[in-house]
Amino acid sequence: MQGYDYSSGVWKFEAYGYVQNGTSGMCIMQVFGSTAPHATTLMLRVYNGTLYYYKSPSLVDDIYDRWFRLNVIHDVDDSKIVKVYINGVFKFEALGRQAYSHYFKIGMYAQNNDSHYMESRWMDIKVLKKCG
DSSP: OOSOOBSSSEEEEEEEEEEOTTOOSEEEEEEEOOSTTOSEEEEEEEETTEEEETTSSEEESOOBTSOEEEEEEEETTTTOEEEEEETTEEEEEEEOOOOSOBEEEEEEEEOTTOOSOOOEEEEEEEEEEOOO
C-alpha cells in the first residue's frame, strides 16, 4: 500500500491476520515512524505462538492457525496514543513516538531468535482517517 503516510489526525488500521504455526521471532505489524533512536511507534511481534507489543507485554496467547481481526488506532495530535484491539477487544495502549511521518506496515520482519519458517496472511485490509 502506498499513499497512506500521515503526520496528523487519527488513523485506523484494520485487517484480518493469520499466523502459521511455527512462525516465531517475527514482527507481523508496525506503525513505522519515530524519533531516534527508534524506528517504529508500534511493533506487534510473535514469539512461540504469543502476540506481543514489542517483547512485552503479551497481548494474545495461542495466536497460531486462526484468523483474528486487528485494529490499531493512532491519535497523532491530541493524545499521541496508539491503541490495539484484537477481535474487537481492547488489548493495549501506549504513548506514540513522535515522527515527521508514520505509516502502517504488515508482513514478516525477522526479530530476535527468528524461526526458519515464517508465514502470515492478511485480508480485508483497511486504512481509515477520522474526519472532522
